[in-house]
Each structure stands twice: as structure tokens, then as C-alpha cells.
Amino acid sequence: MYRTHNCGELCKKDIGKEVVLSGWIQKKRNLGSLCFIDIRDYFGITQLIFSKNLIEKFFLGKEFLIKIQGKVVERISKNNNIPTGEIEISVSQIEILNSSLPTPFTIENQTDGNEEIRMKYRYLDIRRNPIKNNLIIRHNLALEIRNFLSQNGFLEIETPVLINYTPEGARSFVVPSRTHVGKFYALAQSPQLFKQLLMIGGIDKYFQIVKCFRDEDARSDRQIEFTQIDCEMSFVEVDDVLIFFENFIKHLFRRIKNIQLESFPCISYSDAMKMYGTDSPDIRFGMPFIELNNLVQKKNISFLKEQELIIGIKVPKCHKNHDQMNSLFKKIENPNIFWIQYLSNKTLLSSNPDFFSEEIITIFINHFQAVPGDLLFISYGKRKNTRKTLGKVRLEIANHLNLKNSKIFKPLWVTDLPLLEWDERSKRYKSVHHPFTSPKKEDIHLLEKYPENIRSQSYDLIINGIEIGSGSIRIHNQNIQNLIFKHLGLSAKEIESEFGFFIKSFEYGTPPHGGIAFGLDRLINLLEGNDDIKNFIAFPKSNYGEDLMTKAPSFLKKEKLKELHLR
Numbered sequence: 001m002y003r004t005h006n007c008g009e010l011c012k013k014d015i016g017k018e019v020v021l022s023g024w025i026q027k028k029r030n031l032g033s034l035c036f037i038d039i040r041d042y043f044g045i046t047q048l049i050f051s052k053n054l055i056e057k058f059f060l061g062k063e064f065l066i067k068i069q070g071k072v073v074e075r076i077s078k079n080n081n082i083p084t085g086e087i088e089i090s091v092s093q094i095e096i097l098n099s100s101l102p103t104p105f106t107i108e109n110q111t112d113g114n115e116e117i118r119m120k121y122r123y124l125d126i127r128r129n130p131i132k133n134n135l136i137i138r139h140n141l142a143l144e145i146r147n148f149l150s151q152n153g154f155l156e157i158e159t160p161v162l163i164n165y166t167p168e169g170a171r172s173f174v175v176p177s178r179t180h181v182g183k184f185y186a187l188a189q190s191p192q193l194f195k196q197l198l199m200i201g202g203i204d205k206y207f208q209i210v211k212c213f214r215d216e217d218a219r220s221d222r223q224i225e226f227t228q229i230d231c232e233m234s235f236v237e238v239d240d241v242l243i244f245f246e247n248f249i250k251h252l253f254r255r256i257k258n259i260q261l262e263s264f265p266c267i268s269y270s271d272a273m274k275m276y277g278t279d280s281p282d283i284r285f286g287m288p289f290i291e292l293n294n295l296v297q298k299k300n301i302s303f304l305k306e307q308e309l310i311i312g313i314k315v316p317k318c319h320k321n322h323d324q325m326n327s328l329f330k331k332i333e334n335p336n337i338f339w340i341q342y343l344s345n346k347t348l349l350s351s352n353p354d355f356f357s358e359e360i361i362t363i364f365i366n367h368f369q370a371v372p373g374d375l376l377f378i379s380y381g382k383r384k385n386t387r388k389t390l391g392k393v394r395l396e397i398a399n400h401l402n403l404k405n406s407k408i409f410k411p412l413w414v415t416d417l418p419l420l421e422w423d424e425r426s427k428r429y430k431s432v433h434h435p436f437t438s439p440k441k442e443d444i445h446l447l448e449k450y451p452e453n454i455r456s457q458s459y460d461l462i463i464n465g466i467e468i469g470s471g472s473i474r475i476h477n478q479n480i481q482n483l484i485f486k487h488l489g490l491s492a493k494e495i496e497s498e499f500g501f502f503i504k505s506f507e508y509g510t511p512p513h514g515g516i517a518f519g520l521d522r523l524i525n526l527l528e529g530n531d532d533i534k535n536f537i538a539f540p541k542s543n544y545g546e547d548l549m550t551k552a553p554s555f556l557k558k559e560k561l562k563e564l565h566l567r
């Protein structure tokens with residue numbers, strides 16, 4: 001028998017029991033006649049006490065796996081930080097189950113190992129509490145998701161991973177076929193078409209916790225292989241989806257974090273751009289843009305008057321010292337931005353005193369109803385760039401002033417994203433969401449002539465400035481779907497060869513349907529206030545898309561390439 005108990009469960013009520021435990025050596029302290037050893041397993045840590053006579057017979061290093069037999073005794077110096085801190089085991093027998101090399105980094109909560117070495121020996125990293133606990137949280141979250149969706153009538157259905165190549169937005173990984181010479185599969189970027197086909201197949205509500213693959217550069221919030229909570233529902237409109245999934249997200253926050261989220265505000269894409277200069281605004285801090293064009297015209301402020309757009313933000317009560325302010329100003333130095341600082345002693349400072357007189361500065365101060373301590377940033381120029389620039393400045397200020405509290409969660413829906421955007425490089429339209437997204441009913445008349453003006457029935461869930469989910473109501477009309485494909489530059493022949501099966505399915509009574517997919521890795525990362533999704537993935541890829549442990553990707557031998565008809 002390897003154990004009668006695990007290393008995390010023995011306590012005062014077990015004193016006197018004879019037990020067997022197995023675990024890895026975490027720590028060893030030799031006090032001459034006595035030796036203390038902490039052993040660890042998945043469940044916790046237990047302190048062992050050895051007599052000199054017994055311990056002398058063994059060489060025991062860190063991470064040696066040992067099995068011991070002994071008696072539970074009360075500890076003299078108790079450790080209230082761990083559940084087993086009131087007892088220790090007086091060891092009578094010891095067996096080494098496996099020895100260990102010195103580990104390449106310390107297996108402690110705070111480790112000295114850098115990311116590369118931890119990835120290379122990920123199995124050792126997983127022994128550390130922070131990573132192990134993250135995997136437990138991930139499991140608990142997945143369980144809550146499955147329970148909630150199942151209880152609400154969603155059926156979990158697996159869809160294929162090896163599929164046909166379809167242009168879905170990102171680049172696909174391709175897999176050569178051995179049995180079909182010269183042909184390739186693609187790894188699914190998402191189950192999009194299949195979940196829609198499930199709706200056509202009469203499945204009312206579907207979900208899947210599913211691996212998706214996108215051949216993109218990995219980043220701290222993106223992996224080439226990642227997990228989605230993918231959902232689809234029949235007979236729904238935008239509001240049905242938003243209401244249901246707002247409750248879903250609220251439920252997860254309640255269950256996992258014991259946090260009661262407030263109602264999610266809903267703003268259109270165009271308002272998000274106007275108010276925050278981004279389609280994924282962080283609304284933990286205010287500072288929405290104020291448009292100043294009318295003011296500038298009315299007050300006849302030369303130079304600014306000629307600009308396409310003038311917008312500003314007010315940073316209230318910005319009490320920072322001189323050096324901190326200067327470092328902020330330096331960070332956001334930009335010829336199309338100027339700042340006005342209303343100091344506590346009522347002095348007015350500005351970045352361009354030669355250019356904007358005290359009179360003009362006062363106009364802005366009054367317009368923003370600024371009080372001493374406030375800081376204004378004003379951006380001007382071409383519409384799109386001005387918004388983008390001030391959006392970045394807003395985030396930079398929030399970073400600088402520590403306004404991004406990772407314990408506060410502010411979700412919002414951003415809706416009505418444009419259906420298509422013009423891609424200058426390929427000289428054709430691209431879908432903003434994906435080609436199966438339905439246009440808004442009131443914009444359908446623009447489809448032939450003004451496709452870039454069409455808004456879509458789409459929605460993104462943004463939490464703290466991070467896109468956590470994104471979805472849409474789908475096209476269920478064959479003519480509209482064909483027209484969208486045409487706008488995307490697909491010829492009739494290409495539509496037939498790539499999507500023929502899908503277009504065909506529209507001829508068999510396709511129900512109206514819509515759905516959404518959430519990024520599971522990102523959601524956990526956000527819930528836990530972490531800044532790297534790798535910490536919640538058992539075996540993640542590096543930022544260069546490599547598995548540093550198995551060394552994937554790797555070259556194939558000539559014979560293998562030949563077998564796959566690649567040589």
C-alpha cells in the first residue's frame with residue numbers, strides 16, 4: 001500500500017494513528033539528533049520527523065519520492081498556515097520510491113526558474129502550487145460551464161477538428177493527407193459551420209468546450225491552440241443571446257469568484273469608437289471622449305478650427321508629483337495631442353503655451369468644468385487617427401495612474417459592428433466578424449451598393465478592455481449568404497467548391513439562429529487577475545508557437561515526407 005492518507009489531510013484528531021504516506025521531498029532540515037522533512041503531494045504538505053539513526057541510512061535529496069510509515073504526533077511549534085500544521089509524523093520506516101536529480105528550478109510557490117526553463121520541464125512546474133491551483137480552477141470553471149449550459153437545455157456535441165480549408169479570418173494550419181494524394185485537411189479555427197449545421201439539423205441549443213487552431217503569432221493573451229466555449233441557439237434574436245449569456249457570465253463570476261456583477265451596459269460599435277476610440281473599451285475608469293468641434297467653431301479657435309475632429313478627456317483629481325507627471329507626458333508625447341494641467345494652486349500649465357494662449361486654455365477649462373487638480377488631454381486631426389490616438393492615451397493614463405484594478409470587473413456588450421471592412425492590401429472586402437454574420441435588417445438595402453456602411457447583428461463581450469466573447473446572428477437566407485461571399489471576392493465557382501454543401505443546406509428549412517464563443521483561457525486569466533494565459537494551460541506553447549518540452553514543431557524524416565506526398 002502506498003498510502004493510508006494523503007499529505008494534506010492529517011490533523012489533530014488523527015494524533016496517535018499509525019499511517020503510511022507517499023510524497024516528494026519539499027524541504028529538509030537536519031538538526032543533529034533529529035531531522036525534519038516536509039513531503040508534498042497533490043493535496044498538501046506534511047512534516048515528518050526522523051531520528052538520526054533512521055535517516056543516516058539514506059541519502060535523501062529534494063524531490064525524492066518517498067514512502068514512509070509512522071505515527072501521527074502533536075507538533076511542538078505549530079504552523080497555522082497549513083491544514084496539517086498541528087501534527088507531524090514520527091517516522092519508523094522509510095522507502096525510497098524514486099530518486100530525483102537536482103531540479104532545474106525550485107519547486108516552490110515563488111520559483112527562481114524563468115519561463116523558458118519552466119516550459120521545458122513543465123511537469124515540474126505543475127508540481128508547484130500556483131500552476132496546480134490554476135489547473136484546478138480551470139477544471140472547476142469548465143464544470144460550472146457544463147452544468148449551467150446543460151441545465152439550460154444546451155447539448156454538448158463534438159465537431160470535427162480535421163476539416164476542409166475555409167477562409168474564416170485567420171490563417172489555418174493544414175494537414176497533408178496520406179491516403180488522398182496531394183490533398184489537405186485544415187485544423188478547425190472554430191466549429192462555426194458545424195454548429196450552424198447542427199441548428200439546421202434541428203438541435204435547439206449546442207455548446208462545446210473546444211480546442212481551436214489558428215496559425216497566428218502567439219502572444220501573452222493568444223495561443224495558436226486555444227479553447228473556446230462555443231455556443232449556438234436556434235430561433236433567437238440579438239437580445240435573446242445577450243440576455244442569456246449575460247446571466248451565464250454572471251453565474252460564473254458568482255460561482256468562481258463570489259462576485260455579483262452589475263448589469264452589462266450595451267453600446268454600439270460606433271459609440272464605442274466615438275467615446276473610447278476602440279472597439280474593446282475598458283470602462284473600469286471613466287474618461288470618455290468629449291467632442292470639441294462645436295466649441296472650437298463657436299469660439300473661433302484658429303488652427304484647431306481647420307481640424308476634422310477635436311476631442312478631449314478629463315482626468316479628474318490627478319494629484320501626482322512633478323516627476324510622475326513629466327514621465328506621463330513623455331510617454332504620450334505626440335504632435336497631435338496637447339495637455340492642460342490645472343494645478344491645485346490654480347495655476348494653469350499647458351504643453352504648448354506659445355501656441356494656445358491663456359484665454360484659449362481657459363475656454364477648455366470652463367468647457368470641461370475642470371477644477372484644480374484636473375488634467376485635460378486634447379487630440380486633433382483626421383477622425384479615425386485622432387480617436388485611436390486618444391484611445392491609446394486614455395489607456396496609458398490609466399496604467400500610469402494605476403486605475404486598472406484587477407479585482408474590479410466591468411463587462412459591457414459592444415454591438416452592431418460593421419459587417420465588412422475594406423482591405424487595402426488585397427483590394428477587397430473582409431468580414432469584420434466572419435462571413436456568416438447577418439446584416440442588420442434595416443441595413444440590408446445597402447448590401448448591393450454600400451456594403452461598407454452595413455452594420456451587422458453582431459456583439460462582443462468586453463471585460464476590462466479584453467474581448468472575452470464574440471458572436472452574431474447568422475445569415476439564414478441563401479441569397480444574402482451568396483451576396484456576402486461575392487463581396488468577399490469569391491467567384492461563383494469558389495463559393496460552390498468551398499461552401500457548396502453549406503449553401504445547399506439553406507434549401508432545407510434553415511431556422512434563424514445565432515451564437516457566441518468565449519475564450520476560456522482568457523476568461524480564467526481575467527478572473528484570476530493574471531496577465532499570461534500560459535499560466536492556465538497545462539502544456540502551453542511559447543510565444544513563438546513552440547512546445548519547448550517536446551520541441552514541436554520539428555522536421556520530418558524523408559520517408560515520412562514521402563509517405564505524405566510532400567517530396
Ligand code: ASP
Nearest residue numbers: 190192471472515516517
Ligand atoms: N466562431 C466565432 C469565433 O470563433 C464565434 C461565433 O460567431 O460564434 O470567433
